[in-house]
Amino acid sequence: MKNQLFLLLFLLGFAPLGAQKLDLTQLEGLKIRSIGPAGMSGRVTAIDVWLGDPEMIYVGTASGGVWRSRSGGVTWEPIFDEAPVASIGAIAVNQKNPDEIWVGTGEGNPRNTQNSGQGLFKTIDGGKTWTCVGLEDTRVIHRIILHRDDPNTVFVAALGSAWGPNPERGVFKSTDGGKSWRKVLFVNDSTGCADLVIDPRNPNKFLAAMWEYGRKPWTFHSGGPGSGIFVSFDGGESWKKRSSEDGLPKGDLGRIGLAIAPSKPDIVYALVEAKENALYKSTDGGFKWRKVSTDDNIGNRPFYYSDIFVDPHNENRVFSLWSILSKSEDGGKSWSPWVGWKVHPDHHAFWV
Template identity: 65%
Template sequence: MKRSTFLVLCITSLLSAQQLDLEKLKGLKPRAIGPAGMSGRITAIDVVNSQPDIMYVGAASGGVWKSESGGIDWKPVFEKEGTASIGAIAIQQNNPDVIWVGTGEGNPRNSLNSGNGIYKSLDGGKTWQLMGLEKTHNIHRIIIDRDHPNTVYVGAIGSPWGDHTERGVFKTTDGGKSWQKILYVNERTGTGDLVVDPSNPNKLIAGMWEHSRKPWTFTSGGPGSGLYITYDGGEHWTKKTHKDGLPEGDLGRIGLAIAPSEPNIVYALVEAKKNALYRSEDGGSTWQKVNDTDEIGGRPFYFWDIFVDPKNENRIYSLFTYVNVSEDGG
């Protein structure tokens, strides 16, 4: 009997709560409460070295944003283009009105969006021109030659959703009018990272990454993955292997960083059977494992970026769920 009474009281209370006097709401008018300012996860950033208050960021699904106040205020500058997925940004530092943007996020999780090539602005982001590489789908790195700014390198990670040949490292020497593919491995291997020696613009190190994604699974690693070095602007490449100190077997994604103050010091986050941080003290010719704990980072397909303090070759940062720092070279 008590249970029945309680049930009746509950039903009565619910029915009473649903009786809403709409007359009391007639005075309320629809109003905007935004904008929310959402752009998605940030995938790329570059700063004007001579005017560090001017910076650009790219978002996974929110286009390119510009700040002239050191990051306090932002405005969108890529709203009229054919895609909002950004993978890379590079500023021509000797003429910061020139900005390159690679479209298509380079972190292939299942919510990845594709791009439609590489864009160039000559007026600080006011207008943009599509400069090709439309079939690369996802561009992860852009490097501008410091001495010859019409020479630009592009690391295209490619789409994880299917095999295709328009991936790898591309180069232009005429400001984007034409492109040459200078490093290619196979239809499933793209550029997971690309760095340049700050003391030698013809020396680049590329982390090539074989990977594929399907709706129900993700495969990271394979025989196509590896670390490659060129000393002549991409004419010739040398692949580094376990004979040079890297792990044996198939590798996955490789994150790279060169110490600006000591370019012979190079770091590599290597996805392998046992993920580890490797360090080279001879510019990438030979390698030594320095750390294989969880402190170096996780989820290589999504994070796997490392940075070196410009003034201290032993202070390195690993960006993942947290920002971890090492003061002793890893």
């Protein structure tokens, strides 16, 4: 953990404490631990950090709105309480203008306690005021990506309603800062976008994980012909689906989590729900895939736990979030628990 700040937030909420300043050098060599007070605010579902000052951290929760820390996680304050919705699925900070923050509402982990959202919100004054900028009928927004060179170009991954078919799901794109939206990837009215990643070298290249799913009060359906990995090279205007001919599992797929290695973007990981759940890896940017692990320490309950992350400086160090936090140091081949648990945490958000 030397020279890096690993931030992990559990199934905990936040209660503001007296203002303190954190000296990050004091964290070197410390074991990872919970930094949230015990006030209940729901699962932490989203994290983003302003890279200009890594002490400025934003988190979203399943039922407690959006919280901000100006002290690297020592103290927290709520900044979304005046909004009409408290269930959060995604957060994105404009790295060129940290006063501009985007929040997608509706938790993206559709267990039976999930709350739906009311669209996409935006602030341009650091969270003092918020405006809904559309996509109200998507119900669940799980990812937001801002174009690195043009923050008026925004991509949104919408899962759609868990409780029934609706056409307001898939990948949406705005080129005017959220004033208008176009649906650029749509499969069917039961298939939403469970994950969306961008190539850090090429802002026009995307990989999307589409997921066909549906929930009833008495059961849950995960998977179908609509699920799969889609690739775009033209800013989302056209997409090509990868298949079993490219090395992915045969048959219907379920939920898929994606992660691109920032240090070597040709390396992409996919945690795939299938007849045999497994981690797949691509070394050519998402064209061809091979299965690298079925280790039990990758996780379970893929409809609920599917997020994976790659160390930005080491393409072989991969993290998988579930009831524990697991880590691989060999490119996903083997896994071991990195952070265990003494209470029951649900790990759904991570920043490294």
